[in-house]
Amino acid sequence: MLRPKSRVSAVTPKIILLLLSYLFLVSAAIFGLVGSYRVDVLRTDLAKANAARDAAEHRETEFKTREAAVAGAEAKIAEAENKATKAQTELLTLQNEKAELESKLDASRNEIAALQKRVGEAGPAASPSQNPDAVSKPKQQPITSxxxxxxxxxxxxxxxxxxxxxxxxxxxxxxxxxxxxxxxxxxxxxxxxxxxxxxxxxxxxxxxxxxxxxxxxxxxxxxxxxxxxxxxxxxxxxxxxxxxxxxxxxxxxxxxxxxxxxxxxxxxxxxxxxxxxx
CATH class of the missing domain: 3.30.2420.10 (TonB)
Known part of the structure; x- marks a missing residue:
């Protein structure tokens, strides 16, 4: 009767060791699955983070491009305003010069009209007796080509x-x-x-x-x-x-x-x- 007990006592530690080993393997497998799942989640989060970063960089680039375009447009508008101001100044100057020239032209016309009137008044006043040659001889025309x-x-x-x-x-x-x-x-x-x-x-x-x-x-x-x-x-x-x-x-x-x-x-x-x- 003593021998069977020794056999049972000898087998029991082995079974316990096998069970413990199995438990460790199962635990390791569970931890491995959980770790792989976490790795996948982390990879997904990393990909999303990279995509968000790329989108942010793209938006930042577009924003900078738009800022540059707006700055260029503002510079062109300022240049156009400067040109318009210069053109208005030149136009005012030309208008003033035109007014001065017109006033001078009117003054010259008035002087010419006054001179012509004096010459016209002096022409009939000259009698033939004062200039007998004008009656006896016709006015000689200059020889032209x-x-x-x-x-x-x-x-x-x-x-x-x-x-x-x-x-x-x-x-x-x-x-x-x-x-x-x-x-x-x-x-x-x-x-x-x-x-x-x-x-x-x-x-x-x-x-x-x-x-x-x-x-x-x-x-x-x-x-x-x-x-x-x-x-x-x-x-x-x-x-x-x-x-x-x-x-x-x-x-x-x-x-x-x-x-x-x-x-x-x-x-x-x-x-x-x-x-x-x-």
Whole structure:
């Protein structure tokens, strides 16, 4: 009976050791599983943290980029404002200069008008007895290199030139000039030129210029006193060529005078060529 007890007593410690070993293994396995789970959780948290950090860095980069863009836009706006201020300053300066130039121009025009008025008043005052050469001899025109269209200083019928060599003329019958209205309101050119504001000269027609057709005539202008515009123009004395008459009338219709100054004006006109005299 003693032997079986010794066997049981000998087996029991081994079983206990096996059980303890099994428990340790199970505990180790449990701790291993828990540790691996924690590692996975930590890895997940680390990945999330890295993603959050990357997102924050990206946002910070975008914010800095936007700040740089805003700063650039503000700099451009400031530069544009400076340019606008400079442009306004230059515009004000130009406006002041323009006003000064306009005032000087007005003063010059007034001086020219005053001088022309004095010359016009002095022209009719000179009598033929004071200057007999002006009656006996026509005013000599300067020799130019081409044809000229000039407004004579006196009526064409007063000039008595010496017999010149006859220039080549087109064979056209002189147009009969209309009868001039003999009214005391007709103003001479020497008196009216100071009151004129726009005085284009007649054009010398090309065909008449090439054919050396010349002529002297007198044109009568009817002026609207309210506006100073020429309402009608006609040849009181024909130049002897209808084309020259038409050119003179068309030019004189464009003349302008100061309102309320003249109602009728007599203007002598001369179409001349080098070497030809009238």
């Amino acid at each position: 081409g044809p000229s269209v000039e407004i004579a200083q006196g009526p064409a019928e007063e000039a008595t030139p010496p017999p010149p060599p006859q220039p080549k003329r087109r064979k056209t019958a002189p147009r009969k000039a209309p009868e001039a209205a003999s009214t005391p309101e007709i103003t001479s050119y020497s008196s009216a030129k100071a009151l004129a504001t726009f005085t284009p000269l007649p054009r010398y027609p090309a065909r008449e210029r090439s054919d050396s057709v010349t002529g002297i005539g007198v044109c009568i202008l009817s002026v609207d006193p309210a506006s100073g515009r020429v309402s009608a123009a006609s040849m009181e004395q024909s130049t002897g060529d209808s084309t020259l008459d038409k050119s003179a009338v068309n030019a004189f219709r464009k003349w302008r005078f100061k309102p309320g100054t003249v109602s009728k004006v007599r203007i002598p006109i001369e179409f001349s060529m080098p070497g030809a005299s009238h």
